[in-house]
Amino acid sequence: MDSYVLHAERPGDMDSLAARHRPRRAPGPGEVEIEVRAAGVNFADVLVVLGMGTVFGESDAHELGLDGVGTVVRVGSGAPGAHVGDRVLFFHEGAFASHVTVPAELVVAAPAALSDAEAATLPVAYLTAWYALVRLAGLGAGETALIQSAAGGVGLAAMNVARLHGARVLATSGTERKRQYLRELGVEHVLDSRSVAFADGVREISPDGVDVVLNSLAGKAQQAGLGLLRLHGRFVEIGKRDIYGGGTVELAPFRHNISMHSVDLLLLSRVDRPLVQALLAELSPLWADGRLEPLAHEVYPMREAPTAIRTLTTGRHVGKVILTVDGL
Ligand SMILES: NC(=O)c1ccc[n+]([C@@H]2O[C@H](COP(=O)([O-])OP(=O)(O)OC[C@H]3O[C@@H](n4cnc5c(N)ncnc54)[C@H](OP(=O)(O)O)[C@@H]3O)[C@@H](O)[C@H]2O)c1
Structure with a gap:
């Protein structure tokens, strides 16, 4: 599949998680398109897969995957700081996918010294x-x-x-x-x-x-x-x-x-992007020089997403669970 997104076909049934074709979307003004390399699993994803996304509140019913690392492949107009080929961190829903198109304010340079999985532990x-x-x-x-x-x-x-x-x-x-x-x-x-x-x-x-x-x-x-x-x-x-x-x-x-x-960070990413951009700008140099380190993590390929997400439901893991994005 050339471009896909991971989706729970039947919310509540972890085994119904499946990749489905999603056409790539060209970036509009102020947006960039990213080819995703790795994405973090967050507790909010567990709630969505378990079908509790709308029980807890509107903002929890997001597309799976809230943050990750990847390469900028297209840049819309009015996103002057972004360039094709940049390796970036992003904070935006829909990250369990081959590609995401996101507002440039929710993107920041990925620390060069970190692997994709390490970098994906950082944003959320x-x-x-x-x-x-x-x-x-x-x-x-x-x-x-x-x-x-x-x-x-x-x-x-x-x-x-x-x-x-x-x-x-x-x-x-x-x-x-x-x-x-x-x-x-x-x-x-x-x-x-x-x-x-x-x-x-x-x-x-x-x-x-x-x-x-x-x-x-x-x-x-x-x-x-x-x-x-x-x-x-x-x-x-x-x-x-x-x-x-x-x-x-x-x-x-x-x-x-x-x-x-x-705190409702996802809500801020939707209604107060300048604030998220300012937070990313404060964190970026601290990530780059290692004053704030990547977190302990376990890595799973995207095809093992059900196993990865189940790991969070047990509460036994330490740190982050990361999905690496491959061709499926
Ligand atoms: N408001 C926001 O914007 C925002 C953003 C990110 C995360 N969060 C919240 O912050 C918390 C941590 O998130 P995270 O992404 O870091 O998740 P995480 O790595 O999975 O950590 C969640 C922790 O919750 C504890 N826990 C308590 N009851 C649990 C249960 N029934 N099942 C599984 N774990 C349970 C576990 O710690 P112990 O067993 O050690 O207690 C577990 O380590 C979650 O509640 C998440 O919803 C909120």
């Missing part, structure tokens, strides 16, 4: 972590950040961003194997993400609480995280279950002058 994980911790939370040197589910893609990126800013990291994760992995990365305190007992653990380590919580845990764990914030603490919610599920928040922790933020 770091955009999310950077926007959450730097732009929203304003995490500073000497502050303490609690990173929930820190061994996942966003979690590992968040730890690297927090350390770059001189913050102390407390981490949680759901299995002993992943907690051991985090300890080997030098995280001193790693707690269990699958029990609210993590909150007691944090209080033992840091009796007056933490400055920032990066959260994707739902229900009681979310509330327990809020309760850990010290004066002027910032809570950044990146999970969507409680937001779309009509969850509520007890306000008692707000007596500490805390603030709560939420």
Whole structure:
């Protein structure tokens, strides 16, 4: 098949994932066409394949694949910085495909020193972590950040961003194997993400609480995280279950002058591209000189996409799962 996109023929049935022909689209004004080399699997893709895309919210019902790396093969008018042959990272839905046509603002040069799979670990994980911790939370040197589910893609990126800013990291994760992995990365305190007992653990380590919580845990764990914030603490919610599920928040922790933020990166890629472009511009030099490193990852060829996506549903993997794009 010369040009294809991966699609769940029957949402909810992982084995119905199939490549179907999609004609290439010539780039319009301000767009570029990219021949995709590798794409990241994100948790949002799992929800779409499981048929939960529209349950959680409009913006989750995206075309599969949100980010990747590839080569620019056509440039539309009004995209002056882009050139045919450029190797680029992109953040745009429809990445599980041979080709994508995307707005040039959502594209940035790929770090030359990285392989395709390494480069594909970067965009969504770091955009999310950077926007959450730097732009929203304003995490500073000497502050303490609690990173929930820190061994996942966003979690590992968040730890690297927090350390770059001189913050102390407390981490949680759901299995002993992943907690051991985090300890080997030098995280001193790693707690269990699958029990609210993590909150007691944090209080033992840091009796007056933490400055920032990066959260994707739902229900009681979310509330327990809020309760850990010290004066002027910032809570950044990146999970969507409680937001779309009509969850509520007890306000008692707000007596500490805390603030709560939420992130929907995909929505930003649709409605606020200048912001995404600015975030990519901030991250690009840090990726290029290795101050922010590629994340641990497993690689699968596109024809094994069901296996790759199932890997994320188990919650046992560390870091990113990457699909390499081939001829099928
Ligand atoms: N708001 C946004 O724009 C945005 C952008 C990117 C990601 N996210 C969210 O951030 C979180 C991490 O995303 P990611 O792409 O980095 O995914 P990921 O690598 O698959 O990490 C997800 C983590 O969630 C934890 N988890 C908890 N319950 C789980 C379950 N039932 N099944 C599988 N994993 C479970 C696991 O960590 P432990 O077992 O260690 O707890 C797993 O490592 C997800 O909730 C995702 O939806 C949000």
